[in-house]
Amino acid sequence: MPEHTRSPWDDEIRRRLAAARLDPATELEIARELAQHLDDRFDDLRASGFDADDARRRALADLDDDDVMRRELARIRRRESTIVPAGAPSRGSWLSDAWQDTRYATRVLIASRGFTAMAIFTLALGIGATTAIFSVVKSVLLSPLPYDPDGRLVRVLLTLPAPDRPQPRRMSPSLPAIRELRDRNDVLDSIGAWIGIPLTLLEGGSPERVTSIEVTPGFFETLNIRPTAGRTFDESDVSEPVVIISHGYWQRKYGGDPAALGRTIRTLNGDRTIVGVLPPDFSFIRSDFWLPIADLPVRGRAGWGGNVIGRLKQGVGVQAAQTSLSRLTGQLEAEGIWTKEAGVEVAGLHAWNVQTARPTVLMLFSATGFILLLACVNVGGLMVARGAERVRELGIRASLGASRSRLVRQLLTESVLLSICGGVAGACLAWLTLNLLISTLPLSIPADMQPEIDAPVLAFAMAVSAISGCLFGLLPAFRLTRRGEAVVKGGGSGSAITSRRFAGGMVLVQAALAVMLLVGASLMVRSLQRLLAIDLGFQPEGVLAIAVHPVLIGEDRDVRRSNFYREAIDRVAAMASVTAVGAIDTLPFDSVSYSSVEVEGTSQSVDVSPRVITPGYLEAMNITVKAGRALTWADRADSPCVVIVNEQTGKKLWGDASPLGRRLRRNAKSPWCEVVGVAQDTRHFSREAPVLLEVYFAAQQSRSTELTLVARGTNIEPLPALIRARLSGLPEPTLLQRITPMTHLVNRSAEQRQQRAQLLSALGGIGVLLACVGIFSLTAYAVARRTQEIGVRIALGASSRRVLQSVMSGFVPAIFGGVVLGLFASWAGGRALESYLFGVTPTDPPTLASVALLFIAIALLACYLPARRALKVDPVVALRAE
């Protein structure tokens, strides 16, 4: 007898229960139970030989003690009833209902282990990825800087309009201007500047090159730093031979002895007296040595390379500071202290620090959001797919008086429970993979801002879990309860066609999301490929960069330096497996310089990127000389000045005419240098940047400067050790900093882009996996649900092809539709990715086409594999089950 059909005993039972005046749900349930009792009693009496009427009469006699029943049941009516029929309108507190719902949901989920495991795994992937990236968002974008908890530190920059650029040029104000700002502003408590400079230590056995930081007086006060010992710098220390050391160095070198104050540190440029020790938690910049700013002439001009920071007064915002300082710099400009036509920019230090990281982090966060959405759609689809098993149960409970909202609440409890389990698993996954993620992130994160899975991140994970549960649970809940109600009303469990349409819709959405992720990843990969395919103009393979420098004390340093490098080059060139050696002041992919040159015959001064090289450099780097000749050792200091220009410079300065024989010079005080060769264009500093105007000056004819050797060899692997040996015993004390293959430097420049491509590819792969798992599962459910129908078809002689077609026909159009939708969405939203791409547009047709084909192939396979199972249905078994 269908559960919702009335029992023949109903009228009798209701009549007897009426006096107890129970609430409808309780009365209904008791009526059902008594009806079962009477059915059993009736059957027993009939089995004993009584006729139907007699058995009925005797069975009903069991209820005749009306008064007892009324009295006893009344007690139940009056008290807080714990007889809450499952699904009946709640009369208890929401807490007890929630607890009951949770217990029931747990039983249901344990009973379907396969589905539960799959759903938890899927959600763990989505929530785990989102949580891991959120930890990065929190540490990089949301958390205040560890040394600026109030957010009052700002950067102060001088800006110059640049007509050929979208953004103005930003640079450091001159030191005199900084002093004026400090003394005359009314929005900053203090202001300071810093610059990193190399420092050669002569402590210990061999010289050591470290990075020291020169700072202006007021720098440490701006950061609210008090020294652990000694003092910070004041105006009297400017250009003086004093030093403040880090806490770590103080511990390592002096064991934390306060008597370290007053001791000296030996450097190449003289001894320095220790006047202070920084506190152990100082984390603004990592350096062991802090020097007072040297008031050099070059620092009297803007653009000397320093970084200026200020601390806003209490209650003053960045905008107010901007307005006030703009007014002040206007006055300074009139007094000739501020650069003409230059503005000032005040930016929050945190905002400044994260501006390059922000777009990348947000892009990754969006991508993981896609994954999470995919996971929710996936699980939601699975919940509806197994809905057929639940519809009957829901129908029964609706017949017991359960309201739709109550049933929806029950189903949502299951969804939320699933998603909380998924969230816990996801948080564990995030914790386990966080270090791996950080190492692959296309950003550099300071050590004291490393992401971690802490309480706020866990709270985020739980919130995401709960919201996901509601998200993927709502639609199935409303759908299934609607079908359950239809069962109650006798309308059947819902048409098979609408079920198929719904499953198809789920497939479509998943396919679209996966395709979008895949398009993003593919565009990144193609950008990387385009970038790596760029001709650098030189060949880094087989080349070693040797940072070796003389430690010169005493007279004639320039001559001694030049002789040192000549000797070093000769020694390396004499090695058997070395084919070419030279040296340069600004090593490619390591540093670059800019200045201007004057061109003979014109009044123009042109901005170029000058290089100082020795003979052999162009050969070592395999830079082709297209016209004229390379530099030789015959181009001496007392010979006529010569230069080599690259093709770009030749075209820019002299058009189609040959540059050979033309002349240029650094400035009015320098001699004119003749162009004797035209070299191939190179990408000096990055693959992406346009080719610079390169001018190669001969080292022998230039002011002596530090150079880096480059050596090309037939087999460079064993060379570093051999070179170290060769370069020991040079005439001057030697600082051999490092020997690096050029390929390392070159590849480092593409590292971030590579990491971005790798990360997005991983996310794209996860997206495809999730979508295919979803398609696979939905198809498998469809086959299971339609087993009997398939059996009938096979029994009627349908071919394998027809059977497969009928199973897959619900999903194949959805796959194609989802791909089209995903491509359209990628095309529409492509602009968001534009800034990350190189050499490829967001709507690159070959990329979109290959993504579409790849996904269609994988998705069709995911659909075909479970569909094939339909062919194994035994029609006899299937029909018997019918």
Add this chain to the structure above:
Amino acid sequence: MTADRELKKGSAELLILSLVEARQRHGYDIGKLIESRSGGELRFSAAGLYPLLYRLEQRGWLEGRWIERTGQRRRRYYRLTKEGRKVLAQQRTAWRNFVSAINRVAGLENA
């Protein structure tokens, strides 16, 4: 002769709790077992049995739930809760002591 109504009332809870101690049972089964194991001495009508079951359920000594088995009618089964087990043990002890005391006073024990 049917047992006195008062005695039956006092022992009803003990009877029901002990019948569901080993396994869960539905109401009709409980009623039939009471009748058969007592040799017909004890009989509960549906009007008396079910309110008693609901009362025990309200107290948290029994837990009732609907179960449907293949080929059978859907029935409401009752099983003993943890609290119910404690109460059963207490009631058994109390009843044993009571019966023993009655026997001693009324001279029903063997010498």
